[in-house]
Amino acid sequence: MKAVCWMGKSSMETRTVPDPELINPHDAIIKVTRTAICGSDLHLYDGFIPTMESGDIMGHEFMGLVEEVGPEVTNLKRGDRVVVPFTIACGNCIFCKKKYWAACDNTNPNAHLMEKAYGYSGAGLFGYSHMMGGYSGGQAQYVRVPFANVGPLKIENDLPDEKVLFLSDIFPTGYMAAENAQIQPGDTVAVWGCGPVGQFAIASAFMLGAARVIAIDRFQERLDLARSLGAITVDYSEEDVSVLTALKDLTSGVGPDSCIDAVGLEAHSNELQGIYDVVKTALFMETDRPSVLRQAIQAVRKGGTLSIPGVYGGLLDKVPFGAAFGKGITMKMGQTNMHNYMKPLLERVEKGQIDPSYIISHRITLDQAPEMYKIWRDKKENVTKIVIDPWA
Amino acid sequence: MSSSPLTEKPYVEDLPRSTGASVVVSGRYLPPPEDKDGKLWVRTSALVLKDAQVLYAMWRDVEAAPQWQEHLVEVVETGPGTSRWSMRTSNDDDSKVITWESEVLADEPGVRIAWRSIGGDVDQAGEVIFDAAPNGVGTVVTVLQEFRMGKLASAWETLVGRNPKQAVIENLRHFKALAETGEIPRSQLDPHGDRGVIGNFKRSSYGETVPTPTGGN
Numbered sequence: 001m002k003a004v005c006w007m008g009k010s011s012m013e014t015r016t017v018p019d020p021e022l023i024n025p026h027d028a029i030i031k032v033t034r035t036a037i038c039g040s041d042l043h044l045y046d047g048f049i050p051t052m053e054s055g056d057i058m059g060h061e062f063m064g065l066v067e068e069v070g071p072e073v074t075n076l077k078r079g080d081r082v083v084v085p086f087t088i089a090c091g092n093c094i095f096c097k098k099k100y101w102a103a104c105d106n107t108n109p110n111a112h113l114m115e116k117a118y119g120y121s122g123a124g125l126f127g128y129s130h131m132m133g134g135y136s137g138g139q140a141q142y143v144r145v146p147f148a149n150v151g152p153l154k155i156e157n158d159l160p161d162e163k164v165l166f167l168s169d170i171f172p173t174g175y176m177a178a179e180n181a182q183i184q185p186g187d188t189v190a191v192w193g194c195g196p197v198g199q200f201a202i203a204s205a206f207m208l209g210a211a212r213v214i215a216i217d218r219f220q221e222r223l224d225l226a227r228s229l230g231a232i233t234v235d236y237s238e239e240d241v242s243v244l245t246a247l248k249d250l251t252s253g254v255g256p257d258s259c260i261d262a263v264g265l266e267a268h269s270n271e272l273q274g275i276y277d278v279v280k281t282a283l284f285m286e287t288d289r290p291s292v293l294r295q296a297i298q299a300v301r302k303g304g305t306l307s308i309p310g311v312y313g314g315l316l317d318k319v320p321f322g323a324a325f326g327k328g329i330t331m332k333m334g335q336t337n338m339h340n341y342m343k344p345l346l347e348r349v350e351k352g353q354i355d356p357s358y359i360i361s362h363r364i365t366l367d368q369a370p371e372m373y374k375i376w377r378d379k380k381e382n383v384t385k386i387v388i389d390p391w392a
Numbered sequence: 393m394s395s396s397p398l399t400e401k402p403y404v405e406d407l408p409r410s411t412g413a414s415v416v417v418s419g420r421y422l423p424p425p426e427d428k429d430g431k432l433w434v435r436t437s438a439l440v441l442k443d444a445q446v447l448y449a450m451w452r453d454v455e456a457a458p459q460w461q462e463h464l465v466e467v468v469e470t471g472p473g474t475s476r477w478s479m480r481t482s483n484d485d486d487s488k489v490i491t492w493e494s495e496v497l498a499d500e501p502g503v504r505i506a507w508r509s510i511g512g513d514v515d516q517a518g519e520v521i522f523d524a525a526p527n528g529v530g531t532v533v534t535v536l537q538e539f540r541m542g543k544l545a546s547a548w549e550t551l552v553g554r555n556p557k558q559a560v561i562e563n564l565r566h567f568k569a570l571a572e573t574g575e576i577p578r579s580q581l582d583p584h585g586d587r588g589v590i591g592n593f594k595r596s597s598y599g600e601t602v603p604t605p606t607g608g609n
Contacts, residue, residue, distance in 0.1 A: 001583075003583070005584070013585070015585040017583045017584060017585050019583065021581070023581050023582075024575040025609060026574070026575055051594070051598065053584075053587060053590075053591040054586065054587050054588040055587045055588070055591055056584060057584060072574065072575075088577075090572065090577075091573075092441060092573050093441060093568075093572055093573075094441055097441065105439075105572075106568065106572060107577050108577070109579045110599070112558060113598055113599075124577065130595075133577075133579055134580070134582070134600060135579045136584060144582060146577060
């Protein structure tokens with residue numbers, strides 16, 4: 001089969017690799033009908049996430065048709081149409097029972113690597129480094145899905161793939177970000193980053209009762225999408241715009257009730273700290289560039305909530321923890337507990353409350369994927385979301 | 393001396409019994425034994441959402457141990473409480489196989505098992521205890537294992553992917569996954585593109601060349 005392989009930093013190649021096979025009794029093989037490149041895949045492309053190996057098959061957002069199931073898979077059969085969550089959960093450990101699916105105890109075969117870095121290991125993820133399990137991803141024609149009784153969501157309607165594909169990661173991730181923001185009716189919420197997760201966080205913040213959402217980015221196409229959802233936009237790249245002043249001006253001097261960092265570890269900044277982080281990460285003196293995190297901690301109101309769906313990987317420098325303490329803020333974060341959100345959000349799509357396909361800007365083939373990684377990373381061609389048809 | 397609120401610790405409960413693998417003794421946390429005099433120790437524990445009797449039976453079924461313990465080739469029961477174990481010394485199918493005899497020293501169904509080697513290529517002893525979890529949900533499985541090995545050998549094993557201390561930790565992880573889910577998650581056989589020299593070196597240093605036990609599949 002064909003698959004997009006990570007071949008080193010800034011190097012993706014579409015290769016012919018062996019087809020996946022059933023390994024364990026709860027496995028299913030999925031024939032991928034649509035897959036996507038996630039913003040977090042760019043962190044792998046740029047070499048920010050350790051423990052990638054040459055030849056790794058990328059991709060954790062995918063859906064398709066069940067091709068084959070293992071002997072213990074009871075709720076799926078060949079031909080079923082499914083969306084697969086990017087986190088792999090066993091369903092039987094204490095964390096799955098408590099619905100912290102992303103913290104599953106059993107699905108990371110390389111848990112010891114994550115334990116060294118993080119103390120304890122979370123769930124295995126598709127196509128997201130060997131520290132996260134070493135599973136092959138879904139930017140391919142076929143993929144093996146472990147614990148198929150637990151993860152895949154059956155799609156039993158005739159909605160096109162593009163309307164349900166993002167239930168695999170970014171829609172639930174944006175939704176959990178809004179839920180983690182602890183929004184009360186009438187609140188003002190600030191969202192940094194108007195990429196796909198930011199978009200769904202904005203839409204979800206309104207669903208959860210936010211009166212106003214302030215969206216921060218520097219790309220017009222993304223700010224246009226954010227305004228189409230009803231957000232007020234702040235373009236931080238404009239001359240004379242200070243995000244902190246803007247947020248103060250827009251909240252009667254109080255600050256946003258909740259802030260959502262939908263940017264994560266490769267933040268860009270036009271302030272001096274931006275240069276500081278580029279230099280320190282280049283010298284391996286810090287692993288992440290947390291300029292949005294710093295700004296969000298500064299910006300949030302006293303007693304407010306900071307929700308962090310953006311991915312962080314390692315050690316962060318100069319995080320203003322004194323400000324966080326001084327204002328008594330709450331921070332909530334982490335990989336998405338996908339399995340809690342897929343079904344309720346599918347219902348919202350079925351009822352026509354949201355059409356997640358509005359963020360798609362590019363539709364490509366597997367062979368075009370390596371070039372598109374570069375184009376998206378370099379912020380060219382107004383990319384908002386890239387969807388791949390593995391059979392085109 | 394009379395007890396006072398300051399010396400009483402009502403929130404620290406002793407385990408119902410105290411054994412070599414105990415973590416709390418008389419209200420005090422007990423660190424694992426120190427490595428010395430050529431002996432290495434490892435203590436590790438896991439919360440498993442299964443009944444203690446079920447887990448005890450699974451651990452006691454020594455002939456099924458190769459399903460969840462790394463590098464084991466075969467275990468044969470040779471008598472009541474004795475067994476012969478054979479294990480590969482590296483990750484290759486044709487690598488040298490070492491063997492040893494083992495005897496059970498303590499066998500309390502649903503509570504604990506202790507064992508030691510009695511001759512052969514390995515000098516080791518161990519104990520596993522099964523305790524109800526503090527909140528009543530599941531069983532805490534604690535393993536204490538002791539073995540003799542030179543520091544150099546230990547360092548070398550670490551370099552090729554798995555030192556024996558880590559192997560004990562991984563084996564308990566496999567045991568828990570098998571008990572809770574009926575399988576041991578594996579990603580080593582997933583398809584991939586060309587690994588190259590660096591990719592293969594990484595696999596080895598991440599322990600990914602140690603074959604994950606099949607869980608009986």
